[in-house]
Amino acid sequence: MTVPIPTTFPAWIYDGSEIPDPFGRGEAAVSWLKALRHPKSRAARSVFQLDPWQERVVRRIYGPCRPDGTRIVKTVVLLLPRGNRKTSLCAALALLHTYGPERVNGGEVISAASDRKQARIALDEALGIIGVVPPIKQITAAQEYKNRIVNTRRRSFYEAISCDAGTQHGRTPVFVIADELHAWKKRDLWDVLKSGLVKTPGSLLIVATTAGRGQENIAHDIVEDARRVARGAVDDPSILPILFETAKEEDWRDEAVWRRVNPGLAHGYPDIEGLRQLAREGERRPGDREAFRQLNLNVWLDHSADPFVDMDVYDEGSAPVDLDALEGEPCWLGVDLSSNGDLTCIVAAWRDGEDGYIVHPWFFCPEDNLRTRAERDGVPYPLWAERGFITPTPGNVVDFRFVEDTIRDLCARFRVQEIAFDPHLARNTLNTLLEEGFPAVEMRQGWVTMAPAVKELERAVVGRRFIHGAHPVLRWNFENIAVHTDPAGNRMFHKGKSRDRIDGAVAGAMAVARAAAGDGGGSIYESDEWSPELMVL
Structure with a gap:
C-alpha cells in the first residue's frame, strides 16, 4: 500500500475542528475585528469583511494558550496568492495590536517591506479603516513624515518601515508583519526585527507573502521550515503554517x-x-x-523563467561527493574566468559509469565589498565564504593567481586530463599553464562547441546521472540559466538573458563535454605524444 505524502494544505481551516480558546482571546480578537469598518466594504454599514476562512485563521492565532494565559503561537507563516485580501487582514491585525484587545501600552507595532512604497500599502489600508471608525479616529495621531499612527491614549503606535536596517537597531516590537518577504533582497532588517521581538513577552511575527523564486533567500528558508512543521516533520507549536500553495507538477489551468x-x-x-x-x-x-x-x-519557481532543467530533477543528484575516493580517477576541468562583477569557477568532472558524471566546483569572488555584492545578487556570499563554498580573493576583482594556484593543486591531487578555458578572458592564464606543461585547452563559447556541451549536460541531469553533492552556489547558478535555442533546436546558455550568475553552470558544461570526449585513459600529460599545440581546439 502506498503511504500518502503529508500535505502542507491547511485543512483545519475548513474541517470545522475545535480551536481551543481557554481564555477567550480568539473570540475577543474576532469580535473586535468584526466591529471595524472598511471604506471599500460593500456590506451593510461598511462592516469589515472577516470571511469564515479568515476568522478561523484569527481564532487559531490567538485562541490556543498555555495555562498561564500566554499565547502559544509566536510566528505565523501566511503564504497566500495575490488578490486574497492579505493586506486588509494584516492591516486589521496591526490595528488589533495598536488599539484592540491585543494592544500593549507603549507597544511598537511594525509592518516591514522590501521598499518604502510597499511598506506604505498596509499603513494606508489601516488609515482607511481608522477614517471610518470614529472611536479609533478620535484617539489617533497620524505622523505621516514617520509613516506612523499613534494611539494617543495608550501610547502604542503602528509604523511602516522598509529594508533600511541601519536605522532600525534598538527596536522593541510587540507585533511585526514581514510583508512580501520573497522580495527582500537582504536579511539585515529581518535579523534586527527578529532579535527585537524576543525582548517582549507575548510578541508575534506574521510573515505574509506570495511565493518567490529560487532558494537562496530568506523567504524560502522560512517557508521551507513552515512546510516541515505543516507535514509534521518538525514539532514546533509556536509556528503556525498557513500555506496555500500549488505543487510544480499540478495543472496550472485547472x-x-x-x-x-x-x-x-x-x-x-x-x-x-x-x-x-x-x-x-x-x-x-x-x-x-x-x-x-x-x-x-503560489508555485515557488526557479530563478529562470524558462529553466534549463527541472530543479527538482537536478536535486536528485545531491548525493555527497567523496573527493578522496576520486583521486585515482581521470578528471577533466572546466574553467570560467570572470569579468569584474561575475564569479570565477573551476568545475571538475569525473566519469560515473558509461553515461554519468560526478562534478565538484571551486568558486572565487572578489573579497572587497562582499556584503554589497551579496545585497546586489540577493545571495549570502559572506555565509558561503564562511562555510568554504566560495573563496574570496583580495581586491575588488578576482585575483587569477589564486585560480592558477588552485588548478596546480588540483592537477597535483587528481589525474587531470584536460583543463578547458574560454580564451576570451583566459589567454594569459592559459598560456602560463601551457608553458608549465599543464594540459590547458581552448574551448570557445560558440555554438559549435557549447551546444553539444549543453546537450550532454542536459542529458546527464535529466537522466539522473549527474552527481553534484548539493553544492549551494552551483545550484544557484543552475537555476539562473536562461537558454537560447536556434532554429535547428540547438540550445546554449545565454548569460545576457540570465538574471544572475551562471558561471558554475558554464564551467560544468565545459567539464562534462571534455569528459564525454575523453577516453577515460591515463593522464593526457603522461603520454609521449601530447603537445600543447595539439590541445588547442
Missing part, C-alpha cells in the same frame, strides 16, 4: 486548483474572470504563464 489555493474565491475575490484572462494569456506567453503560476497559484 480551476479546481485555483479554488483550492485561493481561499477568497469562494467569497468573490480575486476576480475569477480576471484569473481566466491571465490563464489564457499564459497559454500564449511563457513569461506570463510563469508569473501566473507564481503570483496567483
Whole structure:
C-alpha cells in the first residue's frame, strides 16, 4: 500500500475542528475585528469583511494558550496568492495590536517591506479603516513624515518601515508583519526585527507573502521550515503554517486548483474572470504563464523563467561527493574566468559509469565589498565564504593567481586530463599553464562547441546521472540559466538573458563535454605524444 505524502494544505481551516480558546482571546480578537469598518466594504454599514476562512485563521492565532494565559503561537507563516485580501487582514491585525484587545501600552507595532512604497500599502489600508471608525479616529495621531499612527491614549503606535536596517537597531516590537518577504533582497532588517521581538513577552511575527523564486533567500528558508512543521516533520507549536500553495507538477489551468489555493474565491475575490484572462494569456506567453503560476497559484519557481532543467530533477543528484575516493580517477576541468562583477569557477568532472558524471566546483569572488555584492545578487556570499563554498580573493576583482594556484593543486591531487578555458578572458592564464606543461585547452563559447556541451549536460541531469553533492552556489547558478535555442533546436546558455550568475553552470558544461570526449585513459600529460599545440581546439 502506498503511504500518502503529508500535505502542507491547511485543512483545519475548513474541517470545522475545535480551536481551543481557554481564555477567550480568539473570540475577543474576532469580535473586535468584526466591529471595524472598511471604506471599500460593500456590506451593510461598511462592516469589515472577516470571511469564515479568515476568522478561523484569527481564532487559531490567538485562541490556543498555555495555562498561564500566554499565547502559544509566536510566528505565523501566511503564504497566500495575490488578490486574497492579505493586506486588509494584516492591516486589521496591526490595528488589533495598536488599539484592540491585543494592544500593549507603549507597544511598537511594525509592518516591514522590501521598499518604502510597499511598506506604505498596509499603513494606508489601516488609515482607511481608522477614517471610518470614529472611536479609533478620535484617539489617533497620524505622523505621516514617520509613516506612523499613534494611539494617543495608550501610547502604542503602528509604523511602516522598509529594508533600511541601519536605522532600525534598538527596536522593541510587540507585533511585526514581514510583508512580501520573497522580495527582500537582504536579511539585515529581518535579523534586527527578529532579535527585537524576543525582548517582549507575548510578541508575534506574521510573515505574509506570495511565493518567490529560487532558494537562496530568506523567504524560502522560512517557508521551507513552515512546510516541515505543516507535514509534521518538525514539532514546533509556536509556528503556525498557513500555506496555500500549488505543487510544480499540478495543472496550472485547472480551476479546481485555483479554488483550492485561493481561499477568497469562494467569497468573490480575486476576480475569477480576471484569473481566466491571465490563464489564457499564459497559454500564449511563457513569461506570463510563469508569473501566473507564481503570483496567483503560489508555485515557488526557479530563478529562470524558462529553466534549463527541472530543479527538482537536478536535486536528485545531491548525493555527497567523496573527493578522496576520486583521486585515482581521470578528471577533466572546466574553467570560467570572470569579468569584474561575475564569479570565477573551476568545475571538475569525473566519469560515473558509461553515461554519468560526478562534478565538484571551486568558486572565487572578489573579497572587497562582499556584503554589497551579496545585497546586489540577493545571495549570502559572506555565509558561503564562511562555510568554504566560495573563496574570496583580495581586491575588488578576482585575483587569477589564486585560480592558477588552485588548478596546480588540483592537477597535483587528481589525474587531470584536460583543463578547458574560454580564451576570451583566459589567454594569459592559459598560456602560463601551457608553458608549465599543464594540459590547458581552448574551448570557445560558440555554438559549435557549447551546444553539444549543453546537450550532454542536459542529458546527464535529466537522466539522473549527474552527481553534484548539493553544492549551494552551483545550484544557484543552475537555476539562473536562461537558454537560447536556434532554429535547428540547438540550445546554449545565454548569460545576457540570465538574471544572475551562471558561471558554475558554464564551467560544468565545459567539464562534462571534455569528459564525454575523453577516453577515460591515463593522464593526457603522461603520454609521449601530447603537445600543447595539439590541445588547442
